[in-house]
Amino acid sequence: MTWTAAQRYCRQKYTDLATIDNMDEMKRLITTVNGTYSGSAWIGLYDDVNSWRWSLEDNDFYQEGERDFRNWYHEPDNYGGKQLCVYMDYTGNWFDISCDNTLPFICYDVNATQSFIKINNGTNWAEAHRYCRDHYTDLVNIRNQTENQRILETAGGGVWIGLYRNRIWSNGQNTNYEDWRPALPYSPQQPDNGYGQWSIPQCTAF
Incomplete structure (x- = not known):
């Protein structure tokens, strides 16, 4: 069958x-x-392979359509069948890669004036996710192009973001x-x- x-x-x-x-x-x-x-x-x-979702599940965080914002560049391609996490490159485009890679990351803090915080210590995606939830709100979840640009300006690219799948x-x-x-x-x-x-x-x- x-x-x-x-x-x-x-x-x-x-x-x-x-x-x-x-x-x-x-x-x-x-x-x-x-x-x-x-x-x-x-x-x-x-x-x-189309089941991408954001790590922050709070419905109040998103307006209509914002959960579906993506900024892929000829991606995702799930190369080798192991690419379940997403990073932003130095142009602001998104790529799927293995969650075991080591990268700096961006946390989001709902209670802070400076809501995007770059952590330069490289970790895998799961450790970055855990760190952001322990110290702030979550890994950064990007709702629109304006936020994507702000995060690029904050981080300079090459960072984990909160988009993933299982x-x-x-x-x-x-x-x-x-x-x-x-x-x-x-x-x-x-x-x-x-x-x-x-x-x-x-x-x-x-």
Whole structure:
């Protein structure tokens, strides 16, 4: 079946496609099918490459349409299937890159006169997000072109912003556990983004 058909079948007959939260559950899944099936099988993990959202979820922060403001430059392309976070470059354009990169970042403080604060100590995206929430309001969330320009003037570019996305499970749960196949001869490490098919959701098999 296709992934969508498999999802529909599992929801009609059972609960949903398999969700795997840790290595023990992965081992149980392998044991369940061992000796009965030797190919690949769908699980519930998928990557909606159009699911970008801002880290600050307060509805009062946004006016109509402001959640959807983007300033991409020939992006996002999800190169290599691992680009789930966003940075602003030195021209004010946005690019998706791996969240494990190390960059300075911009925090937003709703209570301060100077609402945009650049932190020059480079971290990955998750650590930048945590720092901004611990010390200010959040990583900067950009609502329009005017704010984009102000942040560029404050930061000079090359910084994390609060736009990101997650891979999720069929039941809507965010993923905290992934067990991707390493690189093999004549086969790239996973996920590999379907060899450039970045504009459509990517589904997962084991």
